[in-house]
Amino acid sequence: MSSNHRRFSKILTIGTFDGVHIGHQKILKRIVNLSKEKDLIPSVLTFFPHPRMVLQQNHSIKLLNTIAERRMLLEKFGIELICVKTFTREFANLSARAYIKDILINELNTKQVLIGYDHHFGKNRSANINDLKQFSEEFDFEIEEISAEDIAEVTISSTKIRNALNNGNISLANTYLGYNYFLTGKVVSGQSIGRTIDFPTANIFIEEDYKLIPKDGVYVVKSIINDTQYYGMMNIGSNPTIKNKPRSIEVHFFNFENDIYGNQIVIELLSRLRDEHKFETLEALQEQLRLDRESALVYIKSVE
Ligand SMILES: Cc1cc2nc3c(=O)[nH]c(=O)nc-3n(C[C@H](O)[C@H](O)[C@H](O)COP(=O)(O)O)c2cc1C
Numbered sequence: 046m047s048s049n050h051r052r053f054s055k056i057l058t059i060g061t062f063d064g065v066h067i068g069h070q071k072i073l074k075r076i077v078n079l080s081k082e083k084d085l086i087p088s089v090l091t092f093f094p095h096p097r098m099v100l101q102q103n104h105s106i107k108l109l110n111t112i113a114e115r116r117m118l119l120e121k122f123g124i125e126l127i128c129v130k131t132f133t134r135e136f137a138n139l140s141a142r143a144y145i146k147d148i149l150i151n152e153l154n155t156k157q158v159l160i161g162y163d164h165h166f167g168k169n170r171s172a173n174i175n176d177l178k179q180f181s182e183e184f185d186f187e188i189e190e191i192s193a194e195d196i197a198e199v200t201i202s203s204t205k206i207r208n209a210l211n212n213g214n215i216s217l218a219n220t221y222l223g224y225n226y227f228l229t230g231k232v233v234s235g236q237s238i239g240r241t242i243d244f245p246t247a248n249i250f251i252e253e254d255y256k257l258i259p260k261d262g263v264y265v266v267k268s269i270i271n272d273t274q275y276y277g278m279m280n281i282g283s284n285p286t287i288k289n290k291p292r293s294i295e296v297h298f299f300n301f302e303n304d305i306y307g308n309q310i311v312i313e314l315l316s317r318l319r320d321e322h323k324f325e326t327l328e329a330l331q332e333q334l335r336l337d338r339e340s341a342l343v344y345i346k347s348v349e
């Protein structure tokens with residue numbers, strides 16, 4: 046963080062904000078409104094990796110957003126300063142006092158903190174909002190509590206979104222997110238079978254192994270490629286029809302013919318069409334892909 050940031054006073058909330066879903070968005074909106082009233086910079090203090098990724102061995106936690114996606118979403122909802130603290134064992138061991146003095150005050154120049162009644166922080170998560178209140182007098186900042194209902198909403202939605210995606214219920218996930226769930230990845234080469242059956246597919250490589258990939262199957266998607274929006278259909282799975290094919294995420298875009306190897310693309314998931322199947326022949330798969338395209342186009346027409 047540049048020392049420049051120190052000059053401006055902040056209104057801050059603290060948390061993982063995974064998903065930046067409708068529950069989070071309500072809190073962010075409150076921060077942005079208060080920041081205007083009080084002439085403070087709307088800010089979020091967040092942590093990466095997720096504490097469980099650091100403190101638990103063999104963790105298998107999957108997150109709704111990569112850290113880059115989280116930043117982008119927080120900015121989109123009006124947050125001007127995003128402070129990402131690297132979560133390490135040393136960080137987890139900071140005393141509550143050092144955490145407040147070093148980070149909230151000296152580094153960020155915080156004047157107001159928006160926090161849930163159940164927020165815990167500092168070594169062993171031993172400090173709570175009452176400790177924060179005591180420190181607020183000493184260090185001269187205000188505290189605003191997030192209501193129990195709003196906190197319940199935040200917790201419920203995160204769990205529900207993860208479950209919905211694992212079950213392939215993309216429309217429910219999108220409702221809780223308040224935007225379409227998306228994957229960010231790079232187009233890499235596959236086995237060049239796609240073009241031989243008239244369905245070339247952009248194979249998507251996602252670098253972050255902690256990103257939650259929805260349930261295997263076929264989805265209607267859309268992407269912006271070189272400033273133009275394209276719809277398409279995506280398969281997530283092990284491609285059982287083809288021998289020795291590794292797991293893949295691949296998209297066939299409609300009305301598209303360009304070479305996009307190496308492009309970084311964002312794929313928004315709109316609807317789920319079906320499970321992945323093993324077909325006896327490549328021709329049978331090709332026939333199914335034609336039917337999938339028909340279903341996808343019907344869906345796209347209904348939402349446009
Ligand atoms: C919309 C869509 C649906 C697919 N469904 C299946 C499927 O049900 N079973 C399967 O084995 N492969 C399925 N595939 C994967 C194809 O086997 C794969 O696209 C083809 O092998 C091309 O691979 P390549 O990109 O490595 O050339 C699907 C692909 C797409 C784009």
Ligand SMILES: Nc1ncnc2c1ncn2[C@@H]1O[C@H](COP(=O)(O)OP(=O)(O)O)[C@@H](O)[C@H]1O
Pocket residue numbers: 232233234235236237238239240241244245246247248296297298299300301302303304305306
């Ligand atoms: N309609 C399309 N949808 C997706 N990719 C396309 C399309 N048209 C051309 N391409 C290009 O072709 C590539 C996929 O061709 P494909 O034969 O499936 O080979 P491979 O699986 O080896 O990448 C994509 O990565 C992209 O660069």
